[in-house]
Amino acid sequence: MDAVARRLARAAAKREKVLVVGDSDCDGVCGTLIMTRFLTRCGANARPYIPARQDEGYGIQPSHVRRAVDNEFDLIVTVDNGISAFQAAETARALGIDLVVTDHHEPQGKLPDVPIVDPKLPGSVCYREYSGTGIAYLTCWAVARILGVPAPEEYLDLVALATVVDVCPLTGENFSLARRGLLQMRANLRPGLQALLNGGKGLPITGRTLSWILGPLINSAGRYGNPLLAYRLLSARTVEEAEPLARELKRINAERKNMVEAVSKECLARCDGSAFPLIASPDWPEGVIGIAAGRLVEAVLRPAAVGVICGKIVRFSARSIGEFNLTAALEECQSRTKALKAFGGHKLAAGFSIDYANLHLVRDTLNDIARSQLQPEDRARWIEIDARLEAVPTPAEVERLDFLEPHGNENPEPTFYVHDRAVNVRSGAGWFLVRLNSGLKFFTSQPVEAGERIHTAISLAVDVYDGHKEIIGHAVDVRTFLCARDSLMRQYMLWRRGKDISEWAERIFSELGLERTGFNAKTSLFLSPTFLRFGAVRSGQDL
Known part of the structure; x- marks a missing residue:
C-alpha cells in the first residue's frame, strides 16, 4: 500500500496524466469512478478506461499499455484487475511507463513485477475479503493521508454498492464500510441510482435493493453493452442527466434477461450428467455466461462452467456449490494439464480461458477432480433458520432488524420458521399472498392452498400504507412437509x-x-x- 499510495500521491502533486483501467462489472465501475474522481480532486489529470470484455477480454492488456504511451500518460493504475497482468507489466516496463495494481483477486502463484495492493498477497495479515472498490477506496484513503487532504468518504455509497453486488462477505471491515455506505445512500441517493429506481421515493434501500435491482442493471452495461454507460450513469450530476442513461441500461438489461433465458435452457438441454459440466458455444455473448453458469449450477446441483468460443480460444465463467473450491480446482487442473491460459476468481465463482484444442482434456480433468472432491452434502439446498416465530412480532421489533443491513453474502437476512395453517390465499402473475391463522401475511412464488398446514421460512419487513404499519413476510421456502x-x-x-x-x-x-x-x-x-x-x-x- 505504501509504494502504490506514494506513487499516486506523486502523480497528483505533479499533476501527471493518469489512466485508470477498471473492470467492466459493477465492482470495477464503482472503483474506477472513485479512483478517477479522487485523483482528479487531488490535482492529477485522471482518465477512466473500462475495456469491454466481449471485445478486449478481462483486465489490462499490453495493447492498453501501448495506447497509454501513445497518448502520453505518465502512470497507469488498475482497479479490480491486474493481479495476473504479467504481459501488461512487462510491456509497461519495456516502454518506460509506470504501472501500479489495485486488485482483490487471488494471485496465480507468481506476481506481476509492479507495485501491488491486494489483501490476498502472500504473507498479508490484513482483512482479506474487500471488494475491488473497497481496495480502491482504501488506497485513495492512504493517498489522502500522504497529501494531507480530506479522505474520500463521499464515495462510501459506491463501496457499499460494489461490496454487496460483487457478493463479497459482509463481515468484519466489509460490513462496517457497507453499513456506512448504505446510510449515506439513504441520506443522499446518487442521481444515477435515483434514475434507476424511478426516483427512489418510498422504496427502502436495503441489501436486497442493491443486489437484486441496482446490481443487475449496472452489470448489464459491461456484460451486454458498453461499461462506460454505467460509469457515466453513476457519475451523473443530476437526475435529468442520468435518466436517458438509466433508460438505456434498462433496455439493455431486458435484452440480457432474454438472452440469459435462452442460453440457460440450451445449457440444461446439453448437460450430460457429468460431475463438472463444461458447455460452450460460439453463438453466446460473453456477458451472460456467468449468469447462465449460475442457473445451471442451481438446476443440476454441481459445479459448472459455461463458455464462449472465440476462434481458437474458449473463455469460461464457472460457478460452484457447497464447499467445492473453484480456484483450488482450477489450480489442480493447471498443475495436471498446463492447459489453462489464464484463470482466477473466488471459491464459488471463477473464470478461465483455454485453447479450444484442449477442451476435452480440461473437461475430463475437472470432472475427475469434482468426482473425487464433491461430497453428498454439497448438493443440499440449505435453509438457515434463525428462530421460530411463536407469535406475530410488532413493527417496532421488525424495524430493529434494520441494524443488520445491508444483507448479502455471509450476512443473510434473518430467516424465521413458522408452522401454521393458511386461511386465505390471493394470487397474481407468479405470486401468492398467504394469510396464516396467526394473522401473519407473506408473499411467495410457490403455490399454496387455503386450508393447508404449512412449514414456512420467511424474512420479515414492515409495510407502510396510508400511515399504517403492517408486518409482511417474504418466503424463502414453503413446504407442506418437513423432515428435520x-x-x-x-x-x-x-x-x-x-x-x-x-x-x-x-x-x-x-x-x-x-x-x-x-x-x-x-x-x-x-x-x-x-x-x-x-x-x-x-x-x-x-x-
Missing part, C-alpha cells in the same frame, strides 16, 4: 425396535439401503433424494 434430522434419527430408533413410523421416514431409509434388523453401515442422509428435498434445514433448534 433430529426427528428422523428418533424415527430410526423406533423403526429399529419394530415400531411403526411415518411413510416419509421409511422412504428415506429405503433410499439409503438401510435394513430394519441386522447391521447397517454408516451412511449419509444426503444420499437420500427425499432428505435432500425436504430435510435440508440447518437450525440451532429442533423445529
Whole structure:
C-alpha cells in the first residue's frame, strides 16, 4: 500500500496524466469512478478506461499499455484487475511507463513485477475479503493521508454498492464500510441510482435493493453493452442527466434477461450428467455466461462452467456449490494439464480461458477432480433458520432488524420458521399472498392452498400504507412437509425396535439401503433424494 499510495500521491502533486483501467462489472465501475474522481480532486489529470470484455477480454492488456504511451500518460493504475497482468507489466516496463495494481483477486502463484495492493498477497495479515472498490477506496484513503487532504468518504455509497453486488462477505471491515455506505445512500441517493429506481421515493434501500435491482442493471452495461454507460450513469450530476442513461441500461438489461433465458435452457438441454459440466458455444455473448453458469449450477446441483468460443480460444465463467473450491480446482487442473491460459476468481465463482484444442482434456480433468472432491452434502439446498416465530412480532421489533443491513453474502437476512395453517390465499402473475391463522401475511412464488398446514421460512419487513404499519413476510421456502434430522434419527430408533413410523421416514431409509434388523453401515442422509428435498434445514433448534 505504501509504494502504490506514494506513487499516486506523486502523480497528483505533479499533476501527471493518469489512466485508470477498471473492470467492466459493477465492482470495477464503482472503483474506477472513485479512483478517477479522487485523483482528479487531488490535482492529477485522471482518465477512466473500462475495456469491454466481449471485445478486449478481462483486465489490462499490453495493447492498453501501448495506447497509454501513445497518448502520453505518465502512470497507469488498475482497479479490480491486474493481479495476473504479467504481459501488461512487462510491456509497461519495456516502454518506460509506470504501472501500479489495485486488485482483490487471488494471485496465480507468481506476481506481476509492479507495485501491488491486494489483501490476498502472500504473507498479508490484513482483512482479506474487500471488494475491488473497497481496495480502491482504501488506497485513495492512504493517498489522502500522504497529501494531507480530506479522505474520500463521499464515495462510501459506491463501496457499499460494489461490496454487496460483487457478493463479497459482509463481515468484519466489509460490513462496517457497507453499513456506512448504505446510510449515506439513504441520506443522499446518487442521481444515477435515483434514475434507476424511478426516483427512489418510498422504496427502502436495503441489501436486497442493491443486489437484486441496482446490481443487475449496472452489470448489464459491461456484460451486454458498453461499461462506460454505467460509469457515466453513476457519475451523473443530476437526475435529468442520468435518466436517458438509466433508460438505456434498462433496455439493455431486458435484452440480457432474454438472452440469459435462452442460453440457460440450451445449457440444461446439453448437460450430460457429468460431475463438472463444461458447455460452450460460439453463438453466446460473453456477458451472460456467468449468469447462465449460475442457473445451471442451481438446476443440476454441481459445479459448472459455461463458455464462449472465440476462434481458437474458449473463455469460461464457472460457478460452484457447497464447499467445492473453484480456484483450488482450477489450480489442480493447471498443475495436471498446463492447459489453462489464464484463470482466477473466488471459491464459488471463477473464470478461465483455454485453447479450444484442449477442451476435452480440461473437461475430463475437472470432472475427475469434482468426482473425487464433491461430497453428498454439497448438493443440499440449505435453509438457515434463525428462530421460530411463536407469535406475530410488532413493527417496532421488525424495524430493529434494520441494524443488520445491508444483507448479502455471509450476512443473510434473518430467516424465521413458522408452522401454521393458511386461511386465505390471493394470487397474481407468479405470486401468492398467504394469510396464516396467526394473522401473519407473506408473499411467495410457490403455490399454496387455503386450508393447508404449512412449514414456512420467511424474512420479515414492515409495510407502510396510508400511515399504517403492517408486518409482511417474504418466503424463502414453503413446504407442506418437513423432515428435520433430529426427528428422523428418533424415527430410526423406533423403526429399529419394530415400531411403526411415518411413510416419509421409511422412504428415506429405503433410499439409503438401510435394513430394519441386522447391521447397517454408516451412511449419509444426503444420499437420500427425499432428505435432500425436504430435510435440508440447518437450525440451532429442533423445529
